[in-house]
Amino acid sequence: MGVTVKRSKSETAKNLAQAHFRNEPKLKHVRLLEPLNEGDPRDPIKLLEVVEGTIERGIEPIAFPANPGLGIDYPVLIIEVSPREFQNILDNAAVLGSHGWIMGNELPAV
């Protein structure tokens, strides 16, 4: 019987970012938000996604469940912001800090 190896949160986040770049023509950047808490499968992966032209609503997570059938073994929070909001977040770490998060790595499109 085969053994299914669970992908790490880090690897899952990279795959998710690539998929989102393929499906969102106005997506400019995806940044991982830390902490990732690899040891806690219930703690969601948090992706900050910079979308040109999106409505500006600040830090507003939208939750998605784990979907092991699609290779997503963890819940995911998408935080969509405009380029201007992204710059504000880069200039002011407290914006993320108030949620308990810090800016993580850029996740590439390919």
Add this chain to the structure above:
Amino acid sequence: MPATDLDWARAYAKQALSDLDAREKLALAGAHKCHRLHFLQMAAEKVCKAHLTVINGHEKVRKTHAYVEKNLPIIARQFFTRMNDENRMSQWEVRQIEGIAGEIELLAPACDDGGTRRDNSEYPWEDGHRAVQTPCEYTFPNIDDESRTIVRLIRLIRTASESYAV
């Protein structure tokens, strides 16, 4: 003093926001797709009722669920255009909402497209092969509720609801 139309619109909008909060909690907890869709459908319906109550008055907002397909794209046009300077982006977002609004409406058990679509997020139904389908086991293949369109839809409902809730 009797309740005004704005009182009713505010109440619909607040309940839409609460429905979205419930969807967030259910999504993080790994609830079945039918439950996530159920709260999304209810939020969509209520923001449409808030919109129509402001425009037409509470008395004309009938007890029906068939509001979403027609009115959600109207709300999208209003809010994306008002809040977004880049018209091309607005058109793209509105098209995404138009594409999903009909399917969201059909999630309500009372909306079955003249008997051709009995699939819904709440009650079991008999499919075209006379088999009983159960919402918590059904895949709802016409709605990908993990897609970018859902992000767009939730952000629209929140934005519109907040504007009617004040």
